[in-house]
Amino acid sequence: MLGEERRQKIQxxxxxxxxxxxxxxxxxxxxxxxxxRADLDVLAERGDVLRSHGGAVRQLNPVVDYPLRFKETIHHxxxxxxxxxxxxxxxxxxxxxxxxxTTTAQIAKQIKAARIRPLTVITNAxxxxxxxxxxxxxxxxxxxxxxxxxxxxxxxxxxxxxLRDLHADHxxxxxxxxxxxxxxxxxxxxxAQLNNVMxxxxxxxxxxxxxxxxxxxxxxxxxxIECAQRIITDRRVEEETAGALRAxxxxxxxx
Numbered sequence: 001m002l003g004e005e006r007r008q009k010i011q012x013x014x015x016x017x018x019x020x021x022x023x024x025x026x027x028x029x030x031x032x033x034x035x036x037r038a039d040l041d042v043l044a045e046r047g048d049v050l051r052s053h054g055g056a057v058r059q060l061n062p063v064v065d066y067p068l069r070f071k072e073t074i075h076h077x078x079x080x081x082x083x084x085x086x087x088x089x090x091x092x093x094x095x096x097x098x099x100x101x102t103t104t105a106q107i108a109k110q111i112k113a114a115r116i117r118p119l120t121v122i123t124n125a126x127x128x129x130x131x132x133x134x135x136x137x138x139x140x141x142x143x144x145x146x147x148x149x150x151x152x153x154x155x156x157x158x159x160x161x162x163l164r165d166l167h168a169d170h171x172x173x174x175x176x177x178x179x180x181x182x183x184x185x186x187x188x189x190x191x192a193q194l195n196n197v198m199x200x201x202x203x204x205x206x207x208x209x210x211x212x213x214x215x216x217x218x219x220x221x222x223x224x225i226e227c228a229q230r231i232i233t234d235r236r237v238e239e240e241t242a243g244a245l246r247a248x249x250x251x252x253x254x255x
Contacts (some may be wrong), residue, residue, distance in 0.1 A: 001029065003245035007039050014058055033231065036077035036143050050074055050212070053063045060212075070094070071102045075210040078234035081105045082208050085232050086172055089206065090116045094169045097198050100125035100153030101174025104159040108132050110248035122168060124159055124194065126152040141166070142233035148188060155190035163197045173228070177218035178209050180244040183225055185218035199227050223251055 001009075006029050013020050013028075019172040021068060025036035040056045043049045049056040052073040060074070061067065075157065078177050083106025090096065090111065098104045098121060102159050108131040117137030122128060124143040145159030174193060177185035199205055214237055230251035231241075242252045 002209050003039070006031070006060075007043055010039055010056075011043055011048050014056060018056060031062060033159070038144050046161050052076075072105075074102075075212060075234070077136045078115060078210040078236070079103045079106045081234060082210065082232050085253060085255045086206060086208055087111055087114055087116070088195070089170065090119065092118055095119075095120040095122065095167065097168045097171040097202060098123045098125065098128050099173045099198060100128070100151045101208075103210065104128065104172050104174045105131065107172055107208065111135075111138070113254070122163075122166060124154045124231050132165065143194075145194075146190065151188075151191070153192050153240060155188065157244050158181065160197050163194065163201060164200055168198075170203040170204045170206065171198050173198065173205060173207050173222070175207055175213060175218075175222060177207050177216040178207070178213045178225075178231070179215055179217050180225060180241065182217050182221070184222040184228070185216075185220055186222060188226040192222045195222045197211050199223055207231045208233075211238075214238070 010020060010025060022033050022036045025031065025039065026033055040049065042050055044051045044056065045109065050059055053076050079102055082103055086107045087110035094164065098108060100192045105127050112132060112135050118139065120139040121132055122143065129142055132236045133140055143154055143159045143162055145154035146156035148155050174207050175184040176187055186195065207228045225245060225248050228250055231245060232251055232253045232255065235254050237254060242254065245252050
């Protein structure tokens with residue numbers, strides 16, 4: 001079977017089942033793991049699929065609320081670099097808000113590893129709470145409310161009321177859509193409302209988003225681009241898009 005024919009069939013499998021692994025390709029098409037990875041890289045570069053840890057998945061729909069465990073497999077290396085860069089902005093005695101998401105979870109891992117102490121961390125995310133709750137030198141405030149199962153986080157009026165009484169030096173905000181002319185967005189209406197409160201109670205806002213989020217509009221608007229001081233993303237971002245964001249006065253950090 002020719003390479004292009006094999007890649008077409010791989011894409012058909014992904015479209016039908018939603019995902020494929022390296023092992024699936026090796027077994028089904030009788031090729032090496034190196035060839036399987038190369039095929040997936042070609043499909044990803046063309047925008048036909050998304051590379052995930054150990055395989056590939058269908059292109060994501062920006063208005064669909066995908067489960068956290070699934071999103072953890074997408075663009076993992078890029079998110080880790082973004083998390084490392086974001087943690088460099090922290091100083092001892094800061095009070096920060098970590099929004100729910102897989103990229104902000106990487107910031108939590110970096111905080112734990114870098115031993116930036118003392119810190120006060122406010123979050124609505126269970127995965128971040130699990131990561132940092134037993135870390136020495138971290139004062140931890142958990143925002144309660146309605147459980148949003150897809151993201152393992154709390155949202156809703158109760159969460160908003162609790163957050164309005166707090167104040168943070170820095171908010172690290174994860175988004176599902178980022179468009180220079182529209183703003184930041186998310187699939188969940190209640191999450192967008194809570195994110196907006198997070199912005200209002202924070203002195204500084206850093207949006208953390210891998211390049212796949214750029215140019216996308218999700219269901220619920222969080223806020224305009226100008227509400228953030230900076231955006232940290234990965235080197236796949238198009239220079240034209242980064243330039244449009246910088247023209248709005250936002251610092252774009254590429255890692």
